[in-house]
Amino acid sequence: MSLLPKLRCVTVDVTGTLMAYKGELGDYYCMAAKAAGRPCPDYKRMHEGFKYAYKDMAKNYPCFGFAAKMPNIVWWKTCVQNSFVRAGYEYDEETFEKIFRRIYASFGSSAPYTVFPDSKPFLRWLRGQGLKVGIVSNAEYRYRDVILPALGVEKPDPRIYEIALERAGNIAPEETLHIGDSMRKDYEPAKSIGMHALLLDRFKTPEAVEWRKSGAVVLPDLTATQEWLSSEKSTC
CATH class of the missing domain: 3.40.50.1000 (HAD superfamily/HAD-like)
Structure with missing residues (x-):
């Protein structure tokens, strides 16, 4: 039946x-870095960096920081920054802020999704x-x-x-x-x-x-x- x-x-x-998702994660991180006047990060390293940074954040602050009362934007900012660091890229505060804002805005829109x-x-x-x-x-x-x-x-x-x-x-x-x-x-x-x-x-x-x-x-x-x-x- x-x-x-x-x-x-x-x-x-x-x-x-x-x-x-449309394209690769590296596409959006690359565009954000270039918009801030920095070279495009290596796609493979960026992907691996994000994978481990996201896993750590999900473990330490589950539900995107809900239980810890962490603002959503702070959760993602920490995750993105750790992703770059794990991939071997560190930026000054002003540069990272520009990069992060573009990434955060991109994934908050319909652009990266199909x-x-x-x-x-x-x-x-x-x-x-x-x-x-x-x-x-x-x-x-x-x-x-x-x-x-x-x-x-x-x-x-x-x-x-x-x-x-x-x-x-x-x-x-x-x-x-x-x-x-x-x-x-x-x-x-x-x-x-x-x-x-x-x-x-x-x-x-x-x-x-x-x-x-x-x-x-x-x-x-x-x-x-x-x-x-x-x-x-x-x-x-």
């Missing part, structure tokens, strides 16, 4: 599921089926429709899914499907509280092989997801 008639709600991840062409049609289709639709994402407050970090909870903490169901009108987990692109942050925590879940593999990631072996439903995009939900064989 199709899963669709059993559902009352569908929650969806944002980055990698509904939209993606919405997948199947996202809006899929969300409209869900609403047309009479389903409630919600976003569950670790994106910070500048994403208008985000469920957190105002709640002080981040994926993969299963509580974020429980809060989402409560906000949707106390919908039961077994009446809800979550769609995301991370086994650790999306699939496992959603399943742990009894929700249905599936994963998207838009970029043909090597990990998807293991996802399928574990029994997870893995689909290439939201068009395929709509077709799967409409079929008589959909179950997860």
